[in-house]
Amino acid sequence: MTKQDLDSGFGKPKVQAPRKSARVSIKAMVKLRRRGHHNFTVKVYDLSPEGCKLEFLERPELDETVWVKFEGLELLMATVCWLDGQTAGVEFERPIHSAVFNHIVGRLG
Numbered sequence: 001m002t003k004q005d006l007d008s009g010f011g012k013p014k015v016q017a018p019r020k021s022a023r024v025s026i027k028a029m030v031k032l033r034r035r036g037h038h039n040f041t042v043k044v045y046d047l048s049p050e051g052c053k054l055e056f057l058e059r060p061e062l063d064e065t066v067w068v069k070f071e072g073l074e075l076l077m078a079t080v081c082w083l084d085g086q087t088a089g090v091e092f093e094r095p096i097h098s099a100v101f102n103h104i105v106g107r108l109g
Contacts, residue, residue, distance in 0.1 A: 023048045028108040031069035034060065039069070047108075049101045051078060051091040060088055068092075070104055
């Protein structure tokens, strides 16, 4: 099964891939960078060590690379893996270490 089988980029994914870990419901603002764009602030929701849900002003492309910046942490490279209106799910290139994840959730959650 390919990523294309999982998500057409329009509406809800066709097949829900199993999650690697539970999501934590948060509502916060993070810095985001897209290739060829200036940094801007976006809302982040549903954080897990492997990724998060972001609200975009301009709809990104499926499989687009973005960089997410939580205050006090280094940039996290991520790939857009699903789209639904102005929200998108991104998967981090490398999962967030559990201690760092717990720190983020404690501060933002």
